[in-house]
Amino acid sequence: MTLTDKIQDKAVKNAIANDCAQLIDRQVSAKKGLSGMALKAAYGVIKGIGNNYVPGAIKRLLPETCAAVEPVWAEGVAKGDPVAHMTAECDRTANLILGATENRIARVGNGLITGTYNKLRNSIKPEVVTAIPEVAQILNKHTG
Numbered sequence: 001m002t003l004t005d006k007i008q009d010k011a012v013k014n015a016i017a018n019d020c021a022q023l024i025d026r027q028v029s030a031k032k033g034l035s036g037m038a039l040k041a042a043y044g045v046i047k048g049i050g051n052n053y054v055p056g057a058i059k060r061l062l063p064e065t066c067a068a069v070e071p072v073w074a075e076g077v078a079k080g081d082p083v084a085h086m087t088a089e090c091d092r093t094a095n096l097i098l099g100a101t102e103n104r105i106a107r108v109g110n111g112l113i114t115g116t117y118n119k120l121r122n123s124i125k126p127e128v129v130t131a132i133p134e135v136a137q138i139l140n141k142h143t144g
Contacts, residue, residue, distance in 0.1 A: 003066035003073055006143040017058040019138045024054060027127055035123065042116050061104055068100040069093055073139070082144075083136040090132035097128055097135075 007013045028043045047054060069086070072093050076085025086093050105114050117124075 003070055003139065003143055004063060007062050007066055012142050013059055013062055014055075015142045016062060016138055017055040019142070020058050020135065021055040023131055023134050023138070027131060039123065039127075042119065045116055061101060064100040064104055065097055068096040072096065083133070083140045086136035086139075087133040090129050093132050093135075094125055094128040098125060 007016065024043075028040055031037075031039050046057075050056075072086050072089050073082050075089075076082030079085050101117070105117055
């Protein structure tokens with residue numbers, strides 16, 4: 001069964017989205033300095049849309065994101081440890097996640113989200129790379 005199949009279960013999808021939202025909250029709150037202030041301000045704008053916007057956005061992104069990272073995950077499953085493999089392939093995985101995000105943003109066309117994302121795109125990638133080990137653990141926890 002693929003990641004995309006497993007997230008069809010609403011409870012699994014919700015659990016992944018909530019855990020990922022908490023991961024993002026922790027990452028953003030840990031940022032320091034001017035770049036941290038800018039990231040916190042931008043994230044505040046996104047969270048200001050609504051209390052459940054971030055987990056909801058993650059839920060909406062999960063089908064595309066899981067489909068995008070499925071090859072990396074499947075390689076890891078074949079090797080016996082999808083978490084270790086996804087972690088080792090963190091740059092590739094981050095690019096796949098960001099590509100899925102960009103495709104979704106382009107289709108939806110929300111001006112506020114698109115503008116905020118485009119301003120932060122280059123600074124976001126290192127954060128996504130850093131988060132991949134925990135993202136892999138979250139996926140494994142809820143789909144393994």
